[in-house]
Amino acid sequence: MPDNLTTPTPAAEMVNATINGIKVQAPKGANIIEAGERVGVFVPHYCYHKKLAISGICRMCLVEVGGPMRGPDDKPVLNPDGTPKIAMAPRLSIGCNTPVTEGMVIVTNSPAVKQAQNAVMEFFLINHPLDCPICDQAGECKLQEYSVEFGKDASRFREEKVHKPKQVDLGPRVMLDDERCILCSRCIRFMRDVAKDDCLGFVNRGSHTTLACWPGKKLAGNYSLNTVDLCPVGALTDKDFRFKMRVWFLKETKSICTSCATGCNTVIWSRENVVYRQTPRENDAVNQCWMCDAGRHNYKHINAASRLKKALVSGKEMGYADALKQLGPKLKAALADRASVAFVGSGRATNEELYLFSILAKGGVSDCVPRTWDGDNFLVNADRNPNGAGAKIFGVAAQPMGSKLTVIADGIKAGRIKTLIVHQEDVNRRGIGADLLAKLSLLVVVDFRPTETTKAAHFVLPGVTYAEKRGTFTNANGRVQRVWPAVSLGGEERSDWEIFRDLLRETGQPDRFGDIAALFADMAANVKPFAGLSLEKIGGGGVQISVT
Amino acid sequence: MAAVERKILTARMTQPGYSVRIEDYLAAGGYAALKKAMAMKPEAIRSEVTRSGLRGRGGAGFGTGLKWSLVDRKSGKPIYLICNADEAEPGTFKDRQIIHRDPHALIEGIVCASYANDVRTAYVYCRGEFAQGYKILLAAIEEARAKNFVGKNIFGSAYSLEIYVHRGAGAYICGEETGLIESLEGKRGYPRFKPPYFPAALGLWMCPTIVNNVETLANIPVIIQMGGAEFAHIGTPGNTGTRMVGVSGHVNKPGCYEVELGKITHGELINGLCGGVPGGRKVKAIIPGGSSAKSIRGDERFKGKKRDGTAYDWGWQDVPVDFDSLAMIGTMAGSGGVIVLDETADIPKAIANIAEFYAHESCGQCTPCREGSLWMAKALHRMTHGHGQKGDTDYLKSIADNIPGRTICPFGEACAWPVQSFVEKFRDDFVKLEK
Numbered sequence: 001m002p003d004n005l006t007t008p009t010p011a012a013e014m015v016n017a018t019i020n021g022i023k024v025q026a027p028k029g030a031n032i033i034e035a036g037e038r039v040g041v042f043v044p045h046y047c048y049h050k051k052l053a054i055s056g057i058c059r060m061c062l063v064e065v066g067g068p069m070r071g072p073d074d075k076p077v078l079n080p081d082g083t084p085k086i087a088m089a090p091r092l093s094i095g096c097n098t099p100v101t102e103g104m105v106i107v108t109n110s111p112a113v114k115q116a117q118n119a120v121m122e123f124f125l126i127n128h129p130l131d132c133p134i135c136d137q138a139g140e141c142k143l144q145e146y147s148v149e150f151g152k153d154a155s156r157f158r159e160e161k162v163h164k165p166k167q168v169d170l171g172p173r174v175m176l177d178d179e180r181c182i183l184c185s186r187c188i189r190f191m192r193d194v195a196k197d198d199c200l201g202f203v204n205r206g207s208h209t210t211l212a213c214w215p216g217k218k219l220a221g222n223y224s225l226n227t228v229d230l231c232p233v234g235a236l237t238d239k240d241f242r243f244k245m246r247v248w249f250l251k252e253t254k255s256i257c258t259s260c261a262t263g264c265n266t267v268i269w270s271r272e273n274v275v276y277r278q279t280p281r282e283n284d285a286v287n288q289c290w291m292c293d294a295g296r297h298n299y300k301h302i303n304a305a306s307r308l309k310k311a312l313v314s315g316k317e318m319g320y321a322d323a324l325k326q327l328g329p330k331l332k333a334a335l336a337d338r339a340s341v342a343f344v345g346s347g348r349a350t351n352e353e354l355y356l357f358s359i360l361a362k363g364g365v366s367d368c369v370p371r372t373w374d375g376d377n378f379l380v381n382a383d384r385n386p387n388g389a390g391a392k393i394f395g396v397a398a399q400p401m402g403s404k405l406t407v408i409a410d411g412i413k414a415g416r417i418k419t420l421i422v423h424q425e426d427v428n429r430r431g432i433g434a435d436l437l438a439k440l441s442l443l444v445v446v447d448f449r450p451t452e453t454t455k456a457a458h459f460v461l462p463g464v465t466y467a468e469k470r471g472t473f474t475n476a477n478g479r480v481q482r483v484w485p486a487v488s489l490g491g492e493e494r495s496d497w498e499i500f501r502d503l504l505r506e507t508g509q510p511d512r513f514g515d516i517a518a519l520f521a522d523m524a525a526n527v528k529p530f531a532g533l534s535l536e537k538i539g540g541g542g543v544q545i546s547v548t
Numbered sequence: 549m550a551a552v553e554r555k556i557l558t559a560r561m562t563q564p565g566y567s568v569r570i571e572d573y574l575a576a577g578g579y580a581a582l583k584k585a586m587a588m589k590p591e592a593i594r595s596e597v598t599r600s601g602l603r604g605r606g607g608a609g610f611g612t613g614l615k616w617s618l619v620d621r622k623s624g625k626p627i628y629l630i631c632n633a634d635e636a637e638p639g640t641f642k643d644r645q646i647i648h649r650d651p652h653a654l655i656e657g658i659v660c661a662s663y664a665n666d667v668r669t670a671y672v673y674c675r676g677e678f679a680q681g682y683k684i685l686l687a688a689i690e691e692a693r694a695k696n697f698v699g700k701n702i703f704g705s706a707y708s709l710e711i712y713v714h715r716g717a718g719a720y721i722c723g724e725e726t727g728l729i730e731s732l733e734g735k736r737g738y739p740r741f742k743p744p745y746f747p748a749a750l751g752l753w754m755c756p757t758i759v760n761n762v763e764t765l766a767n768i769p770v771i772i773q774m775g776g777a778e779f780a781h782i783g784t785p786g787n788t789g790t791r792m793v794g795v796s797g798h799v800n801k802p803g804c805y806e807v808e809l810g811k812i813t814h815g816e817l818i819n820g821l822c823g824g825v826p827g828g829r830k831v832k833a834i835i836p837g838g839s840s841a842k843s844i845r846g847d848e849r850f851k852g853k854k855r856d857g858t859a860y861d862w863g864w865q866d867v868p869v870d871f872d873s874l875a876m877i878g879t880m881a882g883s884g885g886v887i888v889l890d891e892t893a894d895i896p897k898a899i900a901n902i903a904e905f906y907a908h909e910s911c912g913q914c915t916p917c918r919e920g921s922l923w924m925a926k927a928l929h930r931m932t933h934g935h936g937q938k939g940d941t942d943y944l945k946s947i948a949d950n951i952p953g954r955t956i957c958p959f960g961e962a963c964a965w966p967v968q969s970f971v972e973k974f975r976d977d978f979v980k981l982e983k
Contacts, residue, residue, distance in 0.1 A: 119950035209912035
């Protein structure tokens with residue numbers, strides 16, 4: 001099966017070189033930093049970023065470079081032992097802008113290189129505040145890290161530092177501390193070349209250079225926060241996150257963004273079951289190293305105080321097991337007449353949840369709520385449901401999605417539909433209003449937060465958000481990607497797939513879904529696009545499936 | 549033999565009553581070289597320039613013929629010529645003589661060089677502070693246009709050339725050719741890294757581009773008129789032609805002198821042409837090629853062997869004024885700005901002044917230059933204001949040592965070399981400031 005991550009790109013021409021005596025093969029055109037990575041030789045760098053245009057200005061990646069000598073006859077000059085004689089360049093070269101060539105000899109650990117790294121580090125630090133304990137970047141700062149590895153143990157700077165503005169409001173979400181900026185220009189190049197929103201530049205000269213927005217512009221686009229990720233130091237900070245938590249206290253959990261059908265790969269940063277931020281996780285098949293600001297900040301609902309932590313029976317809190325015991329017979333009875341039951345599933349649910357939902361909904365009318373706004377031809381998909389593709393695969397959504405919501409509304413109005421099962425949707429806002437909901441003899445809602453629909457429900461079973469469960473989503477391009485639990489609220493809420501498993505069991509279906517892996521295996525055995533897959537195979541990078 | 553000037557480029561402008569008007573230039577035989585050039589094949593002009601041995605007068609002394617030969621003529625893209633008139637190296641004031649006093653010599657040079665290289669659009673990047681020079685150039689170009697020396701179908705031929713004068717915004721770094729190109733494109737004057745952005749292949753708007761200094765271009769009509777071989781007889785082999793040298797500082801007659809390269813020594817220049825040091829005082833230091841050149845000490849001896857094997861043993865007075873001799877003694881002819889400091893000069897204060905200039909002018913792109921230039925300036929300011937500390941001399945030297953060879957453009961060297969050489973050669977003057 002095709003997998004964009006493991007499918008090799010068309011065979012690139014390879015060149016052979018050595019780095020610190022280690023043989024390395026690198027694709028022609030690869031630079032020294034990339035070649036070093038292949039054999040575990042780290043070349044420190046600030047301005048270089050593999051997804052950005054080269055600027056060659058930080059001078060941290062200076063290395064020694066040599067190549068096979070050629071004589072006046074253009075023939076290789078050989079040593080007495082027959083090996084090619086190497087001529088080393090008189091000056092150090094920057095690794096970022098030096099492509100590896102055949103026979104190249106690269107040295108990154110010589111005294112000359114170490115002296116240069118040490119000197120450049122010192123230059124970076126003389127005017128940089130040495131107040132790491134009060135800097136928000138501490139713990140994930142490249143200046144801090146390289147200083148330990150390549151710098152001096154103490155400053156010998158005898159002058160007054162250059163002082164610059166400390167709190168510069170660059171835009172609605174990004175704050176700049178000019179004194180911490182090392183002028184690497186990554187943010188400028190990202191906004192200009194990747195986000196296509198040329199709004200940043202340098203003003204003033206020399207050591208007084210500062211980062212600024214062009215006159216009349218703001219760093220306000222939907223990709224502005226990627227500059228915070230790119231910033232190697234504490235200059236650019238996310239106003240939503242800055243000074244809220246020291247990063248070393250945070251647990252990192254792989255996840256994906258569920259704000260649209262792109263499914264940008266992310267990391268959820270949490271501490272003691274509270275999510276503090278989300279950042280993009282590299283996946284060239286989906287989002288490279290980026291994500292949009294809207295998706296990044298769309299996590300506040302996870303720890304909202306209003307979350308449902310107990311089951312509700314006719315509006316009263318009840319233990320989950322007791323609620324299930326009461327609901328079981330009623331639901332079983334209702335399902336006996338499938339024509340009287342309707343189902344509203346969710347394009348925000350995982351594949352596993354949709355699979356169980358589809359089993360539950362078999363024979364009844366079912367649909368999902370469509371969410372379509374403008375896309376941006378970059379990472380924001382017009383389809384804001386993270387798993388609309390899954391909803392279609394499992395037949396939970398009508399074709400087109402949402403077209404049967406009126407059928408359901410009409411059915412309730414006409415009295416034909418007496419039971420409604422809703423997953424994670426506020427149908428009250430989708431044409432099935434309170435008056436209709438009141439007509440139902442059984443309304444069961446699985447959701448993680450209270451809505452007008454849960455208020456009207458006879459039974460509410462408390463589910464969880466994507467940050468609290470295992471499962472997979474299928475993005476708009478048919479890539480199946482996993483989420484992992486980052487936090488837990490510690491109430492009676494549980495993974496939605498467990499709730500549907502329980503409902504199936506209560507209504508007389510054989511209980512064959514012991515855990516998420518077993519559930520996935522069952523799904524893979526029964527639903528063709530998932531054939532042959534397992535959670536393990538999907539891993540952190542996702543797997544492409546055919547959704548046609 | 550008393551030292552004499554060899555006036556070729558300055559021959560007209562130093563005549564009494566000579567003005568910038570085109571009539572005066574024409575009366576002195578101006579634009580005859582262009583007429584001659586237009587009857588020649590472009591490649592023939594290029595070989596004459598190669599034969600002449602002309603070396604760039606901007607600072608690096610790179611062979612002009614060689615520079616032209618490196619231009620990518622097969623790219624299918626237009627070739628641009630840029631006249632670098634961003635003369636801003638402290639102590640240098642020769643290009644402005646040409647611009648202010650004989651602008652048509654430059655324009656004729658530009659048109660000849662453009663024709664020789666199939667250039668249809670040429671630019672003069674004029675130093676921002678040359679407000680007057682800018683106006684003179686604009687007026688001169690209009691005069692030349694009226695006579696059909698510039699513009700469409702020059703001399704009735706199929707060849708057309710447009711010259712635009714762009715006035716810089718006052719940044720020294722825009723004298724660096726790739727910084728100049730960025731600036732001309734409307735961006736910040738940040739030098740480009742090389743490879744791949746060599747102007748000869750990827751210059752202005754990513755097209756092949758020639759960047760030549762004002763004085764270099766003014767020499768082109770001379771070469772066309774007398775022929776490359778004849779031009780090569782002026783000066784010495786490898787250092788052909790004349791050089792306009794601006795002498796400033798502690799001399800009785802500071803000014804711009806045109807001398808034959810290699811035919812005159814610094815002694816003859818300073819003690820002869822410039823009338824010596826005021827009050828008969830001793831020379832303490834000479835900065836021979838603009839403020840970024842390494843300094844020469846008044847009592848320094850230079851011993852070694854020339855390329856031809858003959859030994860030399862020179863004091864500063866004996867060093868010939870040319871590219872190779874100055875390179876041989878570890879400094880450079882640079883931009884042709886000679887600054888003389890006599891024994892009354894305060895060396896740390898002098899270098900503090902120079903360091904302040906470089907700190908102000910560093911573009912700020914590369915870390916070592918951006919931070920190092922200001923660091924040196926601050927240290928020197930502190931030392932020269934009564935706050936020297938133990939170890940300051942070595943401290944200063946080590947800052948300077950950490951900059952050169954580690955930056956995109958030669959500004960790193962330009963700001964570090966003077967500090968390195970002053971501290972090395974006048975160490976006691978700095979140690980005295982330590983408390």
